[in-house]
Amino acid sequence: MKDDVFKILNDYGIQPSAQRVAVAQYVLSTDEHPSADQVFAKVSNTFPMISRATIYNTLNLFVEKGLLRELHMAAGRVVFDPNLVRHHHFINEETGEIHDIEGTQLKVTNLGSLNDYEITDYQVVLRGKKKNKVG
Amino acid sequence: MKDDVFKILNDYGIQPSAQRVAVAQYVLSTDEHPSADQVFAKVSNTFPMISRATIYNTLNLFVEKGLLRELHMAAGRVVFDPNLVRHHHFINEETGEIHDIEGTQLKVTNLGSLNDYEITDYQVVLRGKKKNKVG
DNA sequence: CCACGCCTTAGACAAATTCTAACTTTTGAC
DNA sequence: GTCAAAAGTTAGAATTTGTCTAAGGCGTGG
Numbered sequence: 001m002k003d004d005v006f007k008i009l010n011d012y013g014i015q016p017s018a019q020r021v022a023v024a025q026y027v028l029s030t031d032e033h034p035s036a037d038q039v040f041a042k043v044s045n046t047f048p049m050i051s052r053a054t055i056y057n058t059l060n061l062f063v064e065k066g067l068l069r070e071l072h073m074a075a076g077r078v079v080f081d082p083n084l085v086r087h088h089h090f091i092n093e094e095t096g097e098i099h100d101i102e103g104t105q106l107k108v109t110n111l112g113s114l115n116d117y118e119i120t121d122y123q124v125v126l127r128g129k130k131k132n133k134v135g
Numbered sequence: 136m137k138d139d140v141f142k143i144l145n146d147y148g149i150q151p152s153a154q155r156v157a158v159a160q161y162v163l164s165t166d167e168h169p170s171a172d173q174v175f176a177k178v179s180n181t182f183p184m185i186s187r188a189t190i191y192n193t194l195n196l197f198v199e200k201g202l203l204r205e206l207h208m209a210a211g212r213v214v215f216d217p218n219l220v221r222h223h224h225f226i227n228e229e230t231g232e233i234h235d236i237e238g239t240q241l242k243v244t245n246l247g248s249l250n251d252y253e254i255t256d257y258q259v260v261l262r263g264k265k266k267n268k269v270g
Numbered sequence: 271c272c273a274c275g276c277c278t279t280a281g282a283c284a285a286a287t288t289c290t291a292a293c294t295t296t297t298g299a300c
Numbered sequence: 301g302t303c304a305a306a307a308g309t310t311a312g313a314a315t316t317t318g319t320c321t322a323a324g325g326c327g328t329g330g
Contacts, residue, residue, distance in 0.1 A: 098168040
């Protein structure tokens with residue numbers, strides 16, 4: 001198991017260290033969608049000397065190397081939108097700008113199959129960059 | 136124009152004040168998806184005495200009254216996801232929990248029509264609550 | 271005028287994240 | 301093995317985002 005993690009880190013071009021292995025063991029085996037602080041709390045149990053900065057450094061490195069993905073949807077760090085009609089958003093990853101995508105440009109189907117949930121709102125979040133006009 | 140804003144605030148049950156009108160004039164006329172701090176910066180230009188607390192109070196009031204919507208997708212306050220396969224997320228608004236929705240349960244179509252953008256990633260974000268089992 | 275309620279203010283506070291400077295560990299050359 | 305350079309880690313300071321608090325301002329009804 002620790003060997004697995006070692007191999008995974010190597011595969012992603014991440015130099016293993018005791019701290020990085022400890023973080024990876026937790027985040028790769030959970031479906032809790034933890035925040036950095038939750039990772040800190042969990043990993044501290046088995047690795048009491050680890051510092052917060054290392055947690056942040058390690059998580060950011062993992063994201064950079066493609067081993068983890070960041071989700072930007074928890075509370076806090078919020079922006080405001082006066083457009084109340086259902087619509088979607090495109091985030092330009094080069095600039096951070098958020099653009100509206102009209103509701104009619106995308107269609108989400110099969111919503112009805114999610115029987116356990118009562119959906120009050122949904123939107124599609126697209127990430128990418130503006131195409132260069134060619135020619 | 137100022138009269139328009141006055142009327143809108145009244146329509147949404149918001150007691151107008153000089154500060155609230157100033158904030159509304161900016162946020163209702165922009166498509167910049169501003170953060171609270173950006174609102175503060177802009178409104179300070181025309182209303183130098185306004186305080187940050189008033190900006191936050193006012194924006195939160197507008198959201199509460201339905202005049203604005205919050206978007207939780209900017210950088211910061213982040214959680215991490217080891218699931219790299221394309222999938223979607225359901226946020227339980229009662230608990231804040233984030234659940235994975237398999238990519239196969241939802242289908243987004245018409246992506247190809249967004250010709251100006253090069254999409255590197257997308258996901259559907261659903262908000263709501265777990266249904267109570269009835270009976 | 272006075273009191274009451276609502277609003278605003280400045281600054282304190284709190285939480286999340288990044289930065290910094292010093293220390294430790296690893297690695298590679300000799 | 302020893303040394304130096306590079307990489308990683310640490311604690312704590314600093315920054316950023318947002319809320320809370322205590323005090324004061326303003327308008328309306330008496």
